[in-house]
Amino acid sequence: MSRRGSPATSAKAKHRTELLRQMLRIRRFEERCVELYSTAEIRGFMHLYIGEEAVAAGLMQALSPDDAVVSTYREHGHALARGVPMVSVMAEMFGRVTGCSRGRGGSMHLFDVSRRFYGGNAIVGGGLPIAVGLALADAMRGRPQVTACLFGDGAVAEGEFHECLNLAALWRLPVLFCCENNLYAMGTALARAQAETDLALRASSYGMPSWAVDGMDAEAVAAAGHRAVETMRGSPGPCFLELRTYRFRAHSMYDAERYRDKAEVEHWKQYDPIDRLTARMRDDGELTDETLTALGSEMDTELDGAVSEAQAGALEPVEDLTRFVYTEQP
Amino acid sequence: MTAVHTTYRDAIREALREALRDDERVFLMGEDVGRYGGCFAVSLGLLEEFGPERIRDTPLSESAFVGAGIGAALAGMRPIVEIMTVNFSLLALDQILNNAATLLHMSGGQLSVPLVIRMTTGAGRQLAAQHSHSLEGWYAHIPGLRIITPATLPDARGMLRPALECPDPVLVFEHGSLYNAAGDLDEPADAVDIDNAALRRTGTDISLITYGGTLPTTLAAAEQLAAEGIEADVIDLRTLRPLDEASILDSVRRTHHAVVVDEGWRSGSLSAEIAARITEHAFYDLDAPVERVCTAEVPMPYAKHLEDAALPQTDDVVAAARRVVG
Numbered sequence: 001m002s003r004r005g006s007p008a009t010s011a012k013a014k015h016r017t018e019l020l021r022q023m024l025r026i027r028r029f030e031e032r033c034v035e036l037y038s039t040a041e042i043r044g045f046m047h048l049y050i051g052e053e054a055v056a057a058g059l060m061q062a063l064s065p066d067d068a069v070v071s072t073y074r075e076h077g078h079a080l081a082r083g084v085p086m087v088s089v090m091a092e093m094f095g096r097v098t099g100c101s102r103g104r105g106g107s108m109h110l111f112d113v114s115r116r117f118y119g120g121n122a123i124v125g126g127g128l129p130i131a132v133g134l135a136l137a138d139a140m141r142g143r144p145q146v147t148a149c150l151f152g153d154g155a156v157a158e159g160e161f162h163e164c165l166n167l168a169a170l171w172r173l174p175v176l177f178c179c180e181n182n183l184y185a186m187g188t189a190l191a192r193a194q195a196e197t198d199l200a201l202r203a204s205s206y207g208m209p210s211w212a213v214d215g216m217d218a219e220a221v222a223a224a225g226h227r228a229v230e231t232m233r234g235s236p237g238p239c240f241l242e243l244r245t246y247r248f249r250a251h252s253m254y255d256a257e258r259y260r261d262k263a264e265v266e267h268w269k270q271y272d273p274i275d276r277l278t279a280r281m282r283d284d285g286e287l288t289d290e291t292l293t294a295l296g297s298e299m300d301t302e303l304d305g306a307v308s309e310a311q312a313g314a315l316e317p318v319e320d321l322t323r324f325v326y327t328e329q330p
Numbered sequence: 331m332t333a334v335h336t337t338y339r340d341a342i343r344e345a346l347r348e349a350l351r352d353d354e355r356v357f358l359m360g361e362d363v364g365r366y367g368g369c370f371a372v373s374l375g376l377l378e379e380f381g382p383e384r385i386r387d388t389p390l391s392e393s394a395f396v397g398a399g400i401g402a403a404l405a406g407m408r409p410i411v412e413i414m415t416v417n418f419s420l421l422a423l424d425q426i427l428n429n430a431a432t433l434l435h436m437s438g439g440q441l442s443v444p445l446v447i448r449m450t451t452g453a454g455r456q457l458a459a460q461h462s463h464s465l466e467g468w469y470a471h472i473p474g475l476r477i478i479t480p481a482t483l484p485d486a487r488g489m490l491r492p493a494l495e496c497p498d499p500v501l502v503f504e505h506g507s508l509y510n511a512a513g514d515l516d517e518p519a520d521a522v523d524i525d526n527a528a529l530r531r532t533g534t535d536i537s538l539i540t541y542g543g544t545l546p547t548t549l550a551a552a553e554q555l556a557a558e559g560i561e562a563d564v565i566d567l568r569t570l571r572p573l574d575e576a577s578i579l580d581s582v583r584r585t586h587h588a589v590v591v592d593e594g595w596r597s598g599s600l601s602a603e604i605a606a607r608i609t610e611h612a613f614y615d616l617d618a619p620v621e622r623v624c625t626a627e628v629p630m631p632y633a634k635h636l637e638d639a640a641l642p643q644t645d646d647v648v649a650a651a652r653r654v655v656g
Binding site for chain 1: 357383388389391393394395396397398399400401402403404405406407409424425428429433434435436437438439440441442473474476497498572
């Protein structure tokens with residue numbers, strides 16, 4: 001069905017190229033983070049997103065710069081796809097004052113208010129009420145924005161999940177609940193923790209439009225995101241997306257992964273979102289080896305720059321330790 | 331300026347009304363704040379005056395609506411969240427501690443949370459162990475929060491305005507036994523200082539240090555002591571965090587004796603913190619060890635005689651002061 005060369009195809013190709021670029025960017029970034037972790041330049045808890053890139057890349061395309069994003073501790077991909085500069089994310093990983101949270105947050109607490117990126121929450125389910133509140137403020141002020149709230153399948157077991165879906169539905173608030181269902185809450189499989197594993201079904205019981213989406217397909221995520229955002233801008237009230245995805249790496253750098261076997265991971269790697277989109281674009285004649293090579297070298301340049309700038313970034317003076325406990329007023 | 335006869339409850343309501351009237355970003359939300367008029371009737375009539383958008387009844391989901399207050403504050407609103415009692419606030423502790431208190435710091439100064447959370451605290455009404463505790467000292471442990479405890483009519487009336495002007499989360503602890511306290515209050519009211527403790531009575535012999543619901547108890551004790559020739563300073567802390575250490579030390583350096591009266595449990599309490607600070611900074615000014623009058627280390631019982639026995643009473647304060655002054 002390829003219609004090579006037509007304007008429609010080229011718009012589609014452009015869209016796909018952007019999705020691919022974002023996914024590659026996130027993956028390369030995290031692969032570099034693993035290297036930097038092994039040399040102890042990055043420390044703390046670090047949760048990798050590898051395998052799940054289609055969600056961030058697709059979803060962020062559906063949002064406007066005025067919309068708000070609330071994220072989790074596995075948020076490098078969310079932050080990068082949202083437009084938080086790679087250099088400031090990397091500097092944060094290094095604990096530098098040049099980082100997006102001045103080195104006070106680290107991997108789990110990336111914030112960028114200028115992009116309405118509200119972190120970076122390391123308490124499972126902890127971001128959901130904040131998202132409801134952001135949407136409440138927008139609704140009360142008559143602003144058209146939506147708030148996208150990302151969380152994992154583990155959060156579905158928390159009381160806050162149910163409290164917040166109820167509240168957002170009750171008050172007709174524009175929250176896009178985005179559940180990244182990667183099948184594991186740390187090491188506990190969804191089926192071992194949830195009586196009903198169809199999460200979109202559960203969300204629909206709160207009376208909100210809910211869709212289950214192939215979270216390993218960036219185009220499908222982007223389409224679902226657009227559909228949900230359009231629904232919410234058209235009539236007030238929340239929507240729910242269950243993004244069925246999989247993480248190829250361990251929960252965190254400390255995880256020995258005793259809870260799942262390698263065959264399962266290998267099986268899911270067949271659905272690698274980057275490989276899938278690459279293959280699709282090749283089949284449709286939208287991607288050449290040259291383009292791919294060019295993308296790769298663009299990534300390397302950005303990444304090398306981010307790492308060297310992060311390494312060179314200053315540390316916050318220890319005398320400033322107690323700043324930002326209370327707001328500094330002029 | 332005219333003086334009106336009012337109550338602590340009505341003074342808080344008037345402060346809420348003023349805030350809602352003067353700033354369209356302000357709204358009140360919580361359990362039963364609307365149609366019911368507030369569990370303690372503080373918000374009675376506000377729904378009719380300001381409508382359901384700004385006087386929001388919430389489901390019984392403390393974590394969600396407290397967290398929603400945080401989110402709304404981040405997006406430019408000035409929410410006042412009411413939690414019925416301090417015991418229920420524990421269901422929202424994750425949001426209060428892990429988000430409200432930390433977002434500014436974790437974000438490197440990007441996210442201020444201008445949120446006011448009001449709740450009832452304390453015992454004395456035979457409500458037993460799940461409605462009677464004084465946990466404000468726990469909250470005062472947490473950097474990033476501001477903890478205020480209005481104990482008088484002017485404070486009930488005047489503390490809300492500076493709390494709303496504060497760019498950081500402010501928790502207001504209203505002692506349940508104070509709501510019916512009555513007296514005359516000037517209108518229009520002055521905003522109250524929420525940075526400094528207030529000296530409610532001056533004396534030369536001993537410093538009685540307290541806050542909130544035990545202020546009347548302590549003032550009554552001071553009167554009894556005066557009849558015996560012992561003149562007490564009574565310090566109303568008003569703000570438990572940041573603590574006005576200077577006012578405490580200033581008083582103790584003048585009187586050389588101190589008793590801390592705190593309705594919290596003694597172990598790991600705010601009274602422990604105050605006693606420690608006096609020891610750290612004014613040890614050589616003391617003529618006797620600091621004493622504390624606290625709640626007995628039991629979950630609060632229902633039966634009146636047992637509840638009375640558990641709580642700091644005027645006679646307990648008098649006895650402690652006598653021992654200290656020797």
